Amino acid sequence: MILAVDVGGTKLAAARVSPDGAIVAARRAATPQDAGAETLWQALCDLIDPLSGGITGGITGVGAGCGGPMAWPSGVVSPLNIPGWRGFPLRARLAERFPGVPVRVHNDAICLAVAEHWRGAGRGVADMLGMVVSTGVGGGLILGGRLVDGGTGNAGHIGHVVVEPDGGPPCGCGGHGCLEAVARGPALTAWALAHGWTPHRPGASSGGPGTTAEGRGAPPGGVGAAGERAPSEGFAVGGDYREERAVTGRMLAADALAGDPVAVAAMRRAGRALGIALASATHLCDLELVTIGGGLSQAGEPLFGPLEEALREHARMGFARRLRVAPASLGQEAGLIGAAALVLAGDTYGEIPL
Amino acid sequence: MILAVDVGGTKLAAARVSPDGAIVAARRAATPQDAGAETLWQALCDLIDPLSGGITGGITGVGAGCGGPMAWPSGVVSPLNIPGWRGFPLRARLAERFPGVPVRVHNDAICLAVAEHWRGAGRGVADMLGMVVSTGVGGGLILGGRLVDGGTGNAGHIGHVVVEPDGGPPCGCGGHGCLEAVARGPALTAWALAHGWTPHRPGASSGGPGTTAEGRGAPPGGVGAAGERAPSEGFAVGGDYREERAVTGRMLAADALAGDPVAVAAMRRAGRALGIALASATHLCDLELVTIGGGLSQAGEPLFGPLEEALREHARMGFARRLRVAPASLGQEAGLIGAAALVLAGDTYGEIPL
Structure with missing residues (x-):
């Protein structure tokens, strides 16, 4: 055992x-x-x-x-x-x-990629990237049927492929314009709130007092939908808070599916960033498959439509066109x-x- | 044998x-x-x-x-x-x-990377990218001490990592904003000519009639320094023409070293694009070394200064900071x-x- x-x-x-x-x-x-x-x-x-x-x-x-x-x-x-x-x-x-x-x-993130290759959506595939798009954006790289560690065990950091080189948002890594800085859940919800998104929370009246205003000034992801927490509480706090943030990401996805224009624009922004990063990745690594797991992988067409669009726009050579994007198949x-x-x-x- | x-x-x-x-x-x-x-x-x-x-x-x-x-x-x-x-x-x-x-x-391009790893600047290195920056931008990837082919033999296409996702120049691959579209020699000289560069050709008077004007309308690299060929002759012609174009690339590099402001700006544009692409590459592949060969690798500080600057700006995590950039050591x-x-x-x- x-x-x-x-x-x-x-x-x-x-x-x-x-x-x-x-x-x-x-x-x-x-x-x-x-x-x-x-x-x-x-x-x-x-x-x-x-x-x-x-x-x-x-x-x-x-x-x-x-x-x-x-x-x-x-x-x-x-x-x-x-x-x-x-x-x-x-x-x-x-x-x-x-x-x-x-x-x-x-x-x-490497373990998630390994799991998808070993027992999930990537079974039998020689060249793949297993991604997770959630609070962060990470991944692991399998090439020639084998896990690529890189010299320090850090290969697969797709979240830090540069997608907005000039004027892109600052990233937790110290750089800027990284995929993660654009497409991680908290960045998405913060972007949407800053652009006037009012979450349509199931079972709550929408547009509660102060939501939009707090959103503007808040750190990425730092505002619960109903504003229960002050922005000054910041980020790296307990489990409840994370749960709440996850709900907010899901709400953004739900609102995008329902046609809310700001939510749609937020998902489009993330989807295109993902597509650009995947085009770069497949040009460099000649991949057959990318699996996407994590909370945002449930966002459906509002995320995956723009992802495919940007990927096909940038990945035009024959070998790059073979890249398939599939949801991760293993759960928790x-x-x-x-x-x-x-x-x-x-x-x-x-x-x-x- | x-x-x-x-x-x-x-x-x-x-x-x-x-x-x-x-x-x-x-x-x-x-x-x-x-x-x-x-x-x-x-x-x-x-x-x-x-x-x-x-x-x-x-x-x-x-x-x-x-x-x-x-x-x-x-x-x-x-x-x-x-x-x-x-x-x-x-x-x-x-x-x-x-x-x-x-x-x-x-x-x-794979053979050039293999040569640098086998007998050149990459000897003994486990994880490296061997690049060539010349008429095109290409490369080959060695990970875990072994050549990475990718499923179709196309791994290492660093020239098509996206560095200007929005509004970047069209690329020969059908995409746009690729590193190659920005940094290949002919793109550089065309950009410089379009921005008013007058080549200071050794042994010829500078600013010959029509040079700048022809440069503006010409396809990338489609203008010899002295304008001997009409733009309509295009690109994929004989050896003389290539030689002439190579000279032009070298002249741009020489002019940049001599402080010509447009030539400096052209090299800076290419250098930064290279640095951004290498940041993405090392985040994804956890590299120790990049070797750069080809005509433009002789361009010195005007190219490599901005390259290092952009790379260090985007590659901030510890593992990414270890990446070294070195000239290819094998010649023709x-x-x-x-x-x-x-x-x-x-x-x-x-x-x-x-």
Whole structure:
């Protein structure tokens, strides 16, 4: 049995995975907020111990996905959304707890791409990019049927392909005009609010007092639909807040589907940015398939129409026209499945000793 | 002995290459212009026969680079600059002439990248892009120490990474805003002429009659410095014309070094476009090194200063900052060396059977 672990800023997840990749048992818990390194580690141990049958009960390998950045393959992690872990030796700690078995740690976006290639929409495809478009925009690259790590384990950062070189919005990476800065959910909702979007929240009256005004001045994603939180609360706070932000992204998508012109324009802006980045990616990597998962992948035609339009406009050579864009097919468990694959299919997804 | 072949629109080259990669003997000839398929093939045979000692004299493998596009790995070529070859079965014809030995054909830009990795500035580097910036902008990608072909042999098309998504110049690929449309030599000189550049040609009086005016209306690169050819003669003509155009590109570089403000602005435009494309490339592929060869790689600070500036502006994450940009270190023979490596180092550069 493999132990798979998925560490995110909102939740921790772990599973026992059989050698053929089936999840036998899984557990989830909220990620402790504002916690120190050891508190976080203890929460993870509390989650995995019942699954692993104590220290080594039948576990023959451990695969873990974690938010980046991280030193790779050493698995020393500093996830942006978990301030308590800065330079935390996740791989070494797991190896200490499960001595004598292989332990691999990789970026969570890589695990999602690996999962789609191993068991999802990319099965059997030689050259693909597995993307996630959500609070962030990330991905993982499979070329020649094998995971591409890049020298530091950071290949696949499609979110930082430049799509608006001049005057594009500032990005969390320190650059500007990156795909992520344009197309991540919070950037989209902020853009829409700043352009006068009034969310039509199901079960609430639309256009509540102050919504639009607060939207204008707020940081990206920093305003709940009904304005319950002040912009000064900013970004990197607890799970409730994230949930609320996700609802807002979904509301924007729903409003775009319903024909709200600002919501449509916001989705169009993101869709075109995605199409441009994918044209660049396929020219460079000669891809057959891109899978798109994450919250925004549910946005339908208002996002995917402009995406296809921009992609076809920029990717004109024969080899580039073959690129297919498909929804990711694995749901919430993709991260765990990909983490397990790091070990169960190490020849394809494990690090190569050079 | 390996026979290496390099087929371009201007010249044909071939060499005997020893197992350790040294060129033992080489021959060059002009590519017959406006010739049919069999005339071109005969010209190639006339070039290689004295090197191969008749039909099979001691040749244990054949590697060929050829202008794209091509079907790969079958090596059915349709080089843009050789109109007489459309769907020409170059690999099959070479295999017929050298029966029983391995024959490999790849894109000429790929061969240049392979050469730099095998014997040039990229020796020992795991993750690199080998670029050429000249009449076109092309490249080849080495990841995890191995050539990346992509599913159709077209990985490495850095020239079609999008750098000006909105309103960028039309590109020969059918798209717009591609790096190549901005930074290829003829685009640069055309841009400079259209913005009032008067070439300071060594040994000729500057600002000859009509130069600037013709430049404005001309197709990219379609005007010799002294206006000897009418714009209507267009682009894809003989070797003299190419030589003249090359001189023009060099003159632009020389004028930029001498401080001509329009020439400086043209180089800056190209340099920034290169830097933006390389930021996107390293975010996606996690590269350690980019080598730049081709005519424009000699342009010095006016090109490489803005390149570094734009790259550092957009590539801010730790892993992306490690990217080094270096000049290609092999000269004119790079194409032959890379072609030989397709066979001599087939484990690294030959196609992978999937």
